[in-house]
Amino acid sequence: xxxxxxxxxxxxxxxxxxxxxxxxxxxxxxxxxxxxxxxxxxxxxxxxxxxxxxxxxxxxxxxxxxxxxxxxxxxxxxxxxxxxxxxxxxxxxxxxxxxxxxxxxxxxxxxxxxxxxxxxxxxxxxxxxxxxxxxxxxxxxxxxxxxxxxxxxxxxxxxxxxxxxxxxxxxxxxxxxxxxxxxxxxxxxxxxxxxxxxxxxxxxxxxxxxxxxxxxxxxxxxxxxxxxxxxxxxxxxxxxxxxxxxxxxxxxxxxxxxxxxxxxxxxxxxxxxxxxxxxxxxxxxxxxxxxxxxxxxxxxxxxxxxxxxxxxxxxxxxxxxxxxxxxxxxxxxxxxxxxxxxxxxxxxxxxxxxxxxxxxxxxxxxxxxxxxxxxxxxxxxxxxxxxxxxxxxxxxxxxxxxxxxxxxxxxxxxxxxxxxxxxxxxxxxxxxxxxxxxxxxxxxxxxxxxxxxxxxxxxxxxxxxxxxxxxxxxxxxxxxxxxxxxxxxxxxxxxxxxxxxxxxxxxxxxxxxxxxxxxxxxxxxxxxxxxxxxxxxxxxxxxxxxxxxxxxxxxxxxxxxxxxxxxxxxxxxxxxxxxxxxxxxxxxxxxxxxxxxxxxxxxxxxxxxxxxxxxxxxxxxxxxxxxxxxxxxxxxxxxxxxxxxxxxxxxxxxxxxxxxxxxxxxxxxxxxx
DNA sequence: TAGCCTCGAGTTCA
DNA sequence: CTCGAGGCTA
Numbered sequence: 001x002x003x004x005x006x007x008x009x010x011x012x013x014x015x016x017x018x019x020x021x022x023x024x025x026x027x028x029x030x031x032x033x034x035x036x037x038x039x040x041x042x043x044x045x046x047x048x049x050x051x052x053x054x055x056x057x058x059x060x061x062x063x064x065x066x067x068x069x070x071x072x073x074x075x076x077x078x079x080x081x082x083x084x085x086x087x088x089x090x091x092x093x094x095x096x097x098x099x100x101x102x103x104x105x106x107x108x109x110x111x112x113x114x115x116x117x118x119x120x121x122x123x124x125x126x127x128x129x130x131x132x133x134x135x136x137x138x139x140x141x142x143x144x145x146x147x148x149x150x151x152x153x154x155x156x157x158x159x160x161x162x163x164x165x166x167x168x169x170x171x172x173x174x175x176x177x178x179x180x181x182x183x184x185x186x187x188x189x190x191x192x193x194x195x196x197x198x199x200x201x202x203x204x205x206x207x208x209x210x211x212x213x214x215x216x217x218x219x220x221x222x223x224x225x226x227x228x229x230x231x232x233x234x235x236x237x238x239x240x241x242x243x244x245x246x247x248x249x250x251x252x253x254x255x256x257x258x259x260x261x262x263x264x265x266x267x268x269x270x271x272x273x274x275x276x277x278x279x280x281x282x283x284x285x286x287x288x289x290x291x292x293x294x295x296x297x298x299x300x301x302x303x304x305x306x307x308x309x310x311x312x313x314x315x316x317x318x319x320x321x322x323x324x325x326x327x328x329x330x331x332x333x334x335x336x337x338x339x340x341x342x343x344x345x346x347x348x349x350x351x352x353x354x355x356x357x358x359x360x361x362x363x364x365x366x367x368x369x370x371x372x373x374x375x376x377x378x379x380x381x382x383x384x385x386x387x388x389x390x391x392x393x394x395x396x397x398x399x400x401x402x403x404x405x406x407x408x409x410x411x412x413x414x415x416x417x418x419x420x421x422x423x424x425x426x427x428x429x430x431x432x433x434x435x436x437x438x439x440x441x442x443x444x445x446x447x448x449x450x451x452x453x454x455x456x457x458x459x460x461x462x463x464x465x466x467x468x469x470x471x472x473x474x475x476x477x478x479x480x481x482x483x484x485x486x487x488x489x490x491x492x493x494x495x496x497x498x499x500x501x502x503x504x505x506x507x508x509x510x511x512x513x514x515x516x517x518x519x520x521x522x523x524x525x526x527x528x529x530x531x532x533x534x535x536x537x538x539x540x541x542x543x544x545x546x547x548x549x550x551x552x553x554x555x556x557x558x559x560x561x562x563x564x565x566x567x568x569x570x571x572x573x574x575x576x577x578x579x580x581x582x583x584x585x586x587x588x589x590x591x592x593x594x595x596x597x598x599x600x601x602x603x604x605x606x607x608x609x610x611x612x613x614x615x616x617x618x619x620x621x622x623x624x625x626x627x628x629x630x631x632x633x634x635x636x637x638x639x640x641x642x643x644x645x646x647x648x649x650x651x652x653x654x655x656x657x658x659x660x661x662x663x664x665x666x667x668x669x670x671x672x673x
Numbered sequence: 674t675a676g677c678c679t680c681g682a683g684t685t686c687a
Numbered sequence: 688c689t690c691g692a693g694g695c696t697a
Contacts, residue, residue, distance in 0.1 A: 524681040
């Protein structure tokens with residue numbers, strides 16, 4: 001008895017759902033309601049009552065369940081006239097090719113299929129409604145069926161047209177226009193600078209910043225954010241005669257909508273694949289983030305015949321690249337003490353794929369930076385590899401896990417136990433102990449890999465030699481014997497004698513490299529060269545007064561003082577004497593003579609990877625012609641040599657300063673001419 | 674004295 | 688590559 005009643009109720013519920021869906025469709029999709037709103041509400045209320053009494057009858061797609069997300073009192077939920085579907089993604093050429101084959105099979109032809117690609121903007125999908133040519137409402141995508149009405153905020157975005165231009169040539173009475181709201185990177189950076197200046201926490205990425213800006217309750221705040229939009233499609237468009245997506249984009253553009261200029265038309269799938277790869281590299285040139293390309297079958301007739309599966313159109317795909325950001329757990333914050341005694345905190349991360357490589361460590365710079373970003377051990381954090389290669393921890397995915405606490409530098413050096421100091425106004429904490437093992441070890445590593453660049457002895461070997469107590473100083477490295485080296489893990493008869501030979505050969509490195517390798521504070525590559533050029537030998541330098549040192553290019557009172565102080569230390573003087581006796585070079589050769597050539601006075605900067613030269617080779621070739629090669633683009637830069645996968649910051653700066661760009665062919669031309 | 678420029682230092686992964 | 692900071696210049 002009871003069961004048959006339940007069955008009746010179940011049938012009625014299903015009937016109501018079907019009717020409600022049908023009337024919603026009549027109303028929203030076709031704009032031709034068959035019943036009044038009051039009648040609709042009566043049906044709806046009946047279903048709600050049934051579902052309240054029999055919760056087991058509630059289905060996920062019930063019209064009553066469309067308010068899925070937690071209710072917000074800020075924004076009204078609105079239903080989209082046509083649902084905003086999501087795109088199935090592909091990540092490989094093979095998957096793309098497979099999709100193409102499916103398209104051909106379903107259309108029964110491989111002829112005449114045209115694709116359109118557009119950058120896939122990492123922003124917020126928005127649906128805009130125009131009635132009789134006037135903007136009346138805009139909503140976020142939400143769950144695809146209902147979104148949040150953010151009309152007042154959208155009105156503040158100047159890139160959104162408030163009316164359809166050229167309405168006289170037959171604009172549909174109801175027009176649904178889809179687009180992606182985003183925050184340009186320049187605006188994102190400016191916003192974060194402002195937030196930091198106001199003592200607030202910066203936003204982790206442009207997408208979050210855009211979302212936050214658009215969901216401001218107070219639209220005057222939204223108005224201050226430089227949001228923009230790319231329009232990429234049509235929803236409802238009754239009576240509009242366009243036959244394909246490409247034509248639709250053109251129509252939109254002509255009627256006042258901001259469509260992306262990098263939309264491309266492709267006659268073959270191979271051409272589509274090519275675009276997907278080309279844009280993966282070109283994307284950093286854009287002032288907004290894209291995470292792939294959207295690919296659509298152009299013809300609306302084809303689109304209709306292909307249809308959709310589970311709300312995902314068969315006629316479109318998102319080609320997505322490996323993400324440049326990822327979320328992972330920050331397991332521990334470690335401290336490393338550098339060759340100058342600076343304490344460097346670094347993050348040990350749960351390994352995670354970012355931009356195609358597995359990242360497990362990242363530098364955290366200093367205490368201040370960690371706390372400004374509010375990063376804690378145990379947090380879930382966002383890791384990013386942006387235009388550059390080096391991963392950074394952007395910030396925590398709030399809230400903090402239980403039991404975490406703000407990061408604090410240790411009071412004592414983790415290696416030697418001496419009390420840590422932090423000079424007023426400086427960012428870095430330091431271990432002041434000159435005899436701290438970290439300094440000796442790190443400076444030896446710096447010697448073998450940078451200053452002298454000894455082949456066959458790398459960081460690992462130096463660490464092992466140090467641990468075994470065989471080499472604890474530079475002179476000890478030069479007194480190392482083959483027999484001793486063979487005790488070290490990883491060395492055999494041959495590799496040991498080769499390594500000894502390279503150590504011996506490294507005694508010939510030029511004076512300026514020796515100076516660099518001594519680890520004098522404030523003396524890097526350039527200053528070492530300038531010192532060598534100015535004083536010519538160690539005898540003049542070692543006893544030079546601070547005022548004499550100030551004469552050198554790029555050295556002012558601060559640096560001169562620290563250099564003079566270093567040379568007045570007995571231990572350092574002894575080290576110099578010992579190295580000299582061992583046969584290292586302490587006077588200038590002819591390697592620093594300036595080269596006169598056709599490019600004298602010109603300054604070039606190189607970015608990206610060149611095909612026929614390494615960066616060092618290209619730099620050497622330019623220098624051989626008299627040019628200087630710098631590291632950063634400035635107003636004085638003659639030209640920026642751009643290879644494959646260039647760094648974004650140099651490129652951006654060069655554009656801004658109108659520094660000429662040279663490709664590899666132009667470089668070769670320059671070197672010949 | 675401000676703002677540009679250059680330098681030093683530490684940096685990841687395969 | 689990016690940051691911070693010292694040096695240089697207008």
